Amino acid sequence: xxxxxxxxxxxxxxxxxxxxxxxxxxxxxxxxxxxxxxxxxxxxxxxxxxxxxxxxxxxxxxxxxxxxxxxxxxxxxxxxxxxxxxxxxxxxxxxxxxxxxxxxxxxxxxxxxxxxxxxxxxxxxxxxxxxxxxxxxxxxxxxxxxxxxxxxxxxxxxxxxxxxxxxxxxxxxxxxxxxxxxxxxxxxxxxxxxxxxxxxxxxxxxxxxxxxxxxxxxxxxxxxxxxxxxxxxxxxxxxxxxxxxxxxxxxxx
Amino acid sequence: xxxxxxxxxxxxxxxxxxxxxxxxxxxxxxxxxxxxxxxxxxxxxxxxxxxxxxxxxxxxxxxxxxxxxxxxxxxxxxxxxxxxxxxxxxxxxxxxxxxxxxxxxxxxxxxxxxxxxxxxxxxxxxxxxxxxxxxxxxxxxxxxxxxx
Numbered sequence: 001x002x003x004x005x006x007x008x009x010x011x012x013x014x015x016x017x018x019x020x021x022x023x024x025x026x027x028x029x030x031x032x033x034x035x036x037x038x039x040x041x042x043x044x045x046x047x048x049x050x051x052x053x054x055x056x057x058x059x060x061x062x063x064x065x066x067x068x069x070x071x072x073x074x075x076x077x078x079x080x081x082x083x084x085x086x087x088x089x090x091x092x093x094x095x096x097x098x099x100x101x102x103x104x105x106x107x108x109x110x111x112x113x114x115x116x117x118x119x120x121x122x123x124x125x126x127x128x129x130x131x132x133x134x135x136x137x138x139x140x141x142x143x144x145x146x147x148x149x150x151x152x153x154x155x156x157x158x159x160x161x162x163x164x165x166x167x168x169x170x171x172x173x174x175x176x177x178x179x180x181x182x183x184x185x186x187x188x189x190x191x192x193x194x195x196x197x198x199x200x201x202x203x204x205x206x207x208x209x210x211x212x213x214x215x216x217x218x219x220x221x222x223x224x225x226x227x228x229x230x231x232x233x234x235x236x237x238x239x240x241x242x243x244x245x246x247x248x249x250x251x252x253x
Numbered sequence: 254x255x256x257x258x259x260x261x262x263x264x265x266x267x268x269x270x271x272x273x274x275x276x277x278x279x280x281x282x283x284x285x286x287x288x289x290x291x292x293x294x295x296x297x298x299x300x301x302x303x304x305x306x307x308x309x310x311x312x313x314x315x316x317x318x319x320x321x322x323x324x325x326x327x328x329x330x331x332x333x334x335x336x337x338x339x340x341x342x343x344x345x346x347x348x349x350x351x352x353x354x355x356x357x358x359x360x361x362x363x364x365x366x367x368x369x370x371x372x373x374x375x376x377x378x379x380x381x382x383x384x385x386x387x388x389x390x391x392x393x394x395x396x397x398x399x400x401x
Contacts, residue, residue, distance in 0.1 A: 164363075164379040166372055171361040181328040182308075182315045219379040 046249025053129025061111025154236025163220025193250020276386025296395025
């Protein structure tokens with residue numbers, strides 16, 4: 001009798017502990033000097049990518065129109081609350097659209113130019129610039145309605161072991177955040193700082209670039225940048241950090 | 254006739270016990286042990302020690318504190334390994350290194366010699382290969398067994 005009464009109480013204990021731990025930005029796991037680098041509005045190395053994106057934002061496209069013509073020279077007419085909600089469900093296309101894809105679609109529809117490559121530097125620069133505008137806004141990804149299936153698909157990917165190393169995102173980033181691996185502190189793998197400047201690579205990475213880098217370390221065959229799998233994973237990863245302030249461009253190891 | 258049968262048996266058993274060209278040897282756990290050495294290999298503790306502290310091979314050091322002079326700990330995801338040879342049988346040590354998920358399904362420890370058919374989307378350069386070969390596993394196990 002005692003044994004059976006004990007089990008549900010134990011489970012409840014685990015559930016409460018997990019909830020109490022809460023979501024934490026990767027920023028909280030950084031060394032003080034790395035935090036200072038991110039906070040420095042002149043020294044943050046990710047800001048070069050923001051500047052690159054701003055220049056593209058202001059440059060006229062094939063039909064003579066620039067993003068800035070509709071959205072303001074510095075993007076001031078963009079809704080920062082809307083930026084924090086990406087990926088969002090697109091009723092017309094019947095699938096989630098990431099911020100980077102929204103920018104690509106907007107460019108090919110409104111500027112009549114060739115589509116930007118999803119994996120190209122220009123799309124990454126524009127995404128970094130636009131998300132930077134929403135710095136401080138809490139991440140607010142919708143996971144109900146038509147997004148539920150994509151959130152669930154992303155959750156499943158997050159829990160699937162990959163590659164020869166045979167580890168899922170979940171094992172490190174849910175179970176071992178705060179512990180150490182190869183001299184680094186494992187974080188929860190939150191995405192609120194993305195696109196972020198990585199000290200390890202010296203480059204800015206968005207969600208899909210970061211997923212690829214992780215899968216490569218697991219000796220797995222990564223999905224393609226812009227693939228439906230990575231879009232679902234981005235839905236889950238961003239929603240997992242709902243409420244965290246956007247830090248773009250974050251500085252991370 | 255008897256000779257042919259013997260040859261066939263010998264072939265069959267070597268297929269089961271030996272490692273394939275990628276270094277994988279099939280294995281069977283009994284309880285929480287793999288009692289038999291993988292592929293019938295004999296481990297060398299000195300080689301095992303080198304593999305354990307090598308970032309490109311075993312890389313035990315990434316997560317475990319090792320009782321080795323002059324090596325700084327890099328991680329604490331796994332328990333310290335000092336004295337592990339006194340706490341575990343050789344068969345248990347072997348299963349820990351080969352497939353830690355037999356002890357803990359949610360483990361973060363890589364499967365160093367997991368069954369290839371349970372792996373997903375292994376990248377091309379590593380496809381069909383275990384993380385460590387049967388010989389390397391035996392070397393690491395031999396070294397761990399000396400940690401008393």
